[in-house]
Amino acid sequence: xxxxxxxxxRQGDNALILSQQLCQLCGKGPxxxxxxxxxxxxxxxxxxxxxxxSYAGQIExxxxxxxxxxxxxxxxxxxNCILVEQPNGSYAETMMRQFLFDSWHYFLMDGLxxxxxxxxxxxxxxxxKEITYHLRRSGDxxxxxxxxxxxxxxxMQAALDELWMYSxxxxxxxxxxxAMVAQGVAPPADALRQQFLEHxxxxxxxxxxxxxxxxxxxxxxxxxxxxSERLGYILAEMQFLQRxxxxxxx
Amino acid sequence: MTAQEVSLEQIxxxxxxxxxxxxxxxxxxxxxxxxxxxxxxxxxxxxxxxTYSGCPAxxxxxxxxxxxxxxxGIEQVRLETRLSPAWTTDWMxxxxxxxxxxxxxxxxxxxxxxxxxxxxxxRRRAAPVVACPHCQSTHTQLTSEFGSxxxxxxxxxxxxxxxxxxxxxx
Numbered sequence: 001x002x003x004x005x006x007x008x009x010r011q012g013d014n015a016l017i018l019s020q021q022l023c024q025l026c027g028k029g030p031x032x033x034x035x036x037x038x039x040x041x042x043x044x045x046x047x048x049x050x051x052x053x054s055y056a057g058q059i060e061x062x063x064x065x066x067x068x069x070x071x072x073x074x075x076x077x078x079x080n081c082i083l084v085e086q087p088n089g090s091y092a093e094t095m096m097r098q099f100l101f102d103s104w105h106y107f108l109m110d111g112l113x114x115x116x117x118x119x120x121x122x123x124x125x126x127x128x129k130e131i132t133y134h135l136r137r138s139g140d141x142x143x144x145x146x147x148x149x150x151x152x153x154x155x156m157q158a159a160l161d162e163l164w165m166y167s168x169x170x171x172x173x174x175x176x177x178x179a180m181v182a183q184g185v186a187p188p189a190d191a192l193r194q195q196f197l198e199h200x201x202x203x204x205x206x207x208x209x210x211x212x213x214x215x216x217x218x219x220x221x222x223x224x225x226x227x228s229e230r231l232g233y234i235l236a237e238m239q240f241l242q243r244x245x246x247x248x249x250x
Numbered sequence: 251m252t253a254q255e256v257s258l259e260q261i262x263x264x265x266x267x268x269x270x271x272x273x274x275x276x277x278x279x280x281x282x283x284x285x286x287x288x289x290x291x292x293x294x295x296x297x298x299x300x301t302y303s304g305c306p307a308x309x310x311x312x313x314x315x316x317x318x319x320x321x322x323g324i325e326q327v328r329l330e331t332r333l334s335p336a337w338t339t340d341w342m343x344x345x346x347x348x349x350x351x352x353x354x355x356x357x358x359x360x361x362x363x364x365x366x367x368x369x370x371x372x373r374r375r376a377a378p379v380v381a382c383p384h385c386q387s388t389h390t391q392l393t394s395e396f397g398s399x400x401x402x403x404x405x406x407x408x409x410x411x412x413x414x415x416x417x418x419x420x
Binding site: 033034036037040041043044045046047048050051106110121122123125126127129130132133135136137139140143199206 | 300302303304305306333334335336369371372373374375393394395396397398400404418420
């Protein structure tokens with residue numbers, strides 16, 4: 001598989017799977033404002049998905065557009081990190097997952113605005129403006145809940161401890177990532193990880209939460225198509241219509 | 251009529267009458283969505299840029315541009331989407347901002363250009379001071395970073411007690 005195609009799928013799939021999960025919370029948010037915020041974030045991520053997957057389809061050159069890539073690939077062909085397929089869980093878990101994702105997403109996108117690939121630069125420059133809101137909001141909620149009541153603090157700490165092992169996969173570069181770094185397409189892992197840890201550490205400190213060790217063992221595999229079983233359920237719901245009624249349009 | 255028989259100014263003026271589908275008091279030109287209009291041997295090419303990448307109004311806007319020009323007799327209209335430079339509320343016209351206020355939506359209060367790059371936007375910070383579009387009081391409070399559409403935040407006025415939308419700097 002072409003490395004750039006694979007790399008673009010990773011970007012699109014991360015945004016798509018998290019968007020799909022957030023969409024499941026539409027109408028179920030703990031407050032009206034939170035409900036709208038989750039849906040808005042989901043919408044931004046879906047828009048970003050379309051930009052990534054449509055470019056991926058062009059690079060692949062086999063006539064697959066963003067819809068075909070989204071709705072007709074099975075779990076093993078998905079390239080998202082395992083973090084985004086973790087369950088919505090409680091609101092503490094939803095927001096901690098979001099914060100860890102947004103923190104990485106923001107600094108990656110910042111790096112991609114200096115990519116050697118013009119189209120990637122454009123997509124990143126468009127996306128980072130939206131991700132800036134996402135990260136400010138999720139960081140704000142991590143602080144408010146972490147430094148909130150004894151119960152909210154305990155829930156946020158538990159969510160952090162549970163999700164931390166999924167926070168490192170993005171920085172574990174493989175042949176695809178390294179090929180992109182070599183071509184000047186993607187930023188190197190070390191600097192990205194440093195920025196991530198600094199920002200996450202500062203926000204968690206303000207939130208009075210204890211950051212787990214940066215060198216803790218990390219889950220991996222999603223980027224290479226080895227997923228948790230949850231992804232199959234997520235795709236089953238997301239892809240049902242196109243599987244049951246191929247080519248359906250309205 | 252072919253595209254060559256009309257001026258670019260005329261086409262811009264026609265596009266200036268195409269309303270934003272979500273906020274019909276402001277045109278897509280005042281909003282800064284139309285980036286370029288060109289004429290070539292085959293017809294008219296209109297370049298638009300998305301406000302937010304997932305904005306569902308973009309397809310409606312693209313359709314409306316084609317319909318508006320075809321209704322004036324320009325048969326061949328092609329639409330191009332441009333991502334870079336990314337859309338910013340700094341492109342919104344003064345007329346557009348005034349129209350928003352009249353409609354009950356507070357317009358963007360600052361320049362947005364420096365948001366990215368400096369990493370300043372991701373830190374927690376005080377919400378901008380926004381004047382209530384109903385009573386002009388600046389005694390207002392942010393309710394939510396996100397409102398009824400991606401481009402807006404929710405505020406409430408602490409004097410006249412009315413909630414209102416704020417068109418965010420972006």
